[in-house]
Amino acid sequence: MRVTLRDVAERAGVSAMAVSVVLNGSGSRKVTVTAEKAERIRQAARELRYQRNNFARAFRQGRTGQVAVVFQNFGRFNLHSSYRADVMNGVMDALFPHDYTLSLCPKLMRSGDADFISDGRFDGLLWCRPDLSEASASTLQHASIPIVMMHAPPGTVLGVPTFCADNDGAMRRVVSHLIGLGHERLAFVIDPVSEHSVEGQARAEALRSAVRRAGLPEPDLIVLDTDHRILGEYAKPDAPHTALVCFSDELAGFVLRSCERLGTKVPEHISVVGFDSSPLCETTVPRLTSINQPVERMAFDATTHLLALVRAAEGEEQANAVTSTLYDCQLDVRDSTGPARQ
Numbered sequence: 001m002r003v004t005l006r007d008v009a010e011r012a013g014v015s016a017m018a019v020s021v022v023l024n025g026s027g028s029r030k031v032t033v034t035a036e037k038a039e040r041i042r043q044a045a046r047e048l049r050y051q052r053n054n055f056a057r058a059f060r061q062g063r064t065g066q067v068a069v070v071f072q073n074f075g076r077f078n079l080h081s082s083y084r085a086d087v088m089n090g091v092m093d094a095l096f097p098h099d100y101t102l103s104l105c106p107k108l109m110r111s112g113d114a115d116f117i118s119d120g121r122f123d124g125l126l127w128c129r130p131d132l133s134e135a136s137a138s139t140l141q142h143a144s145i146p147i148v149m150m151h152a153p154p155g156t157v158l159g160v161p162t163f164c165a166d167n168d169g170a171m172r173r174v175v176s177h178l179i180g181l182g183h184e185r186l187a188f189v190i191d192p193v194s195e196h197s198v199e200g201q202a203r204a205e206a207l208r209s210a211v212r213r214a215g216l217p218e219p220d221l222i223v224l225d226t227d228h229r230i231l232g233e234y235a236k237p238d239a240p241h242t243a244l245v246c247f248s249d250e251l252a253g254f255v256l257r258s259c260e261r262l263g264t265k266v267p268e269h270i271s272v273v274g275f276d277s278s279p280l281c282e283t284t285v286p287r288l289t290s291i292n293q294p295v296e297r298m299a300f301d302a303t304t305h306l307l308a309l310v311r312a313a314e315g316e317e318q319a320n321a322v323t324s325t326l327y328d329c330q331l332d333v334r335d336s337t338g339p340a341r342q
Contacts, residue, residue: 003050011044012037023050067095067306068103068122071129082278083250083295087128087150090299098307124310126150126303129197146309150302151199154324161309161323163302164199167206170291170329174245174273175210177289177331182340183243183271186211186219189255190247195223200247203275207245224251231255232262234270242271242340249274249281249290256284256336267338277332286335293329301325 008023009016018033022041033041044050069091071084088102095102103122124146130136140147140157152162178186188207194200204221211219220241222230233239246252252274259266266272266286274281274290281288305323 003048005050007048008041008044008050011048012041014041019045064101064121064123065099066101066103066122067303067310068105068125070105070125070127082280083248083276086278086295087299090296090301091126091303093296094300094303094307100307124148124306126299126306127152128299129194129199130156131193131196131198146306146313148302148306148309150298151197153198153202154326156198161302161305161325163298163305163325164202164327165291165293165298165329166326167199167203168209170275170293170331171203171206171210171245172213173329173331174207174291175214175216177333177337178243178271178273178340179214179216181243181271181337182342184216184340185241186216186243186245187222187241188219188247189222189224189244189251191251192223192225194247194251203247219245224255228254228258229262231258231264231270234259235262235264239270239341243273243337244270245273247275249276249278249288252288252290252336253280253284256286256288260285266336269341271337271340273337281332281334284336289334289337290332291329292332294327298327 005016005019005023009019012019014033014037018037019041021033022038023045069088091102100123122145125143125148127140127147127149129151130149137157140149140160148161148163149156150163151165152160153164153167154162156162175186186207188204190200190204207219211217222244224230234241244255246255252272255272256266259270259272264270272288274288275293276295277290277292278295281290
């Protein structure tokens with residue numbers, strides 16, 4: 001049976017309020033506990049093996065010490081990509097020094113229950129790669145806890161801070177690099193899940209915009225599911241594209257492996273570009289040209305801002321409630337891009 005404050009108070013011969021002051025650092029400021037009485041309380045607690053109920057304490061204080069990280073589709077940690085690990089490292093580096101607990105919630109928004117976000121289980125929420133409907137955007141906008149989004153362009157949800165790659169600038173660098181190699185027919189490659197994410201749509205539009213500015217034909221959109229046979233078409237002389245720009249390094253890695261299996265040579269037949277410039281790029285064959293997105297720093301900054309909002313909501317400090325941070329992304333040129341096939 002759990003030992004309570006009252007049990008300790010009875011053993012020490014003091015009030016429960018005095019026990020709370022000594023053991024929990026809470027209680028009425030009017031209660032004064034002498035050094036002798038405090039030691040008696042601690043001795044009683046040791047004898048009874050009293051353990052503080054942090055859940056009850058959190059309930060009284062109106063805080064849980066927990067921050068949730070929500071992925072629309074977390075999947076699993078993958079040997080072929082460091083993206084998820086980079087996000088989690090950034091989040092943990094921001095949270096753990098301040099004694100916050102991390103809750104990973106991949107299905108929070110899929111439940112269809114808007115109350116999950118504001119039902120008191122979390123002090124704040126970091127949402128990565130959101131897939132927004134009108135209903136979920138309204139839920140985020142009116143949530144009773146601080147929320148920050150990562151991988152969402154500025155203004156995605158009114159009043160919700162965002163931390164995102166400068167997709168427009170990134171795609172301009174990609175298009176400039178490919179034009180310099182003689183490429184004119186491009187396609188954007190994305191997986192079915194990312195196709196519906198806010199950043200997936202923003203990144204596709206950024207490529208279209210960069211291509212239009214360069215005066216090239218509109219790029220096609222290729223949604224690459226489990227069937228990769230379309231990649232075998234690029235070994236033929238009449239292939240529809242000369243370069244594929246992929247949503248992520250993870251997807252680009254799959255593209256490279258499928259091209260090798262189907263007899264399509266990279267970059268001789270088709271050039272391939274990834275996004276993240278993760279350590280994976282140095283292990284692929286050929287090494288992957290990719291946009292360098294500082295994922296770990298983005299996650300750290302987003303989580304640090306979220307904690308500032310949490311403390312501001314608790315009256316501990318001031319914080320800028322609304323911010324939109326874009327991260328400049330350079331292009332790391334490796335071996336997967338080359339002169340366009342004539």
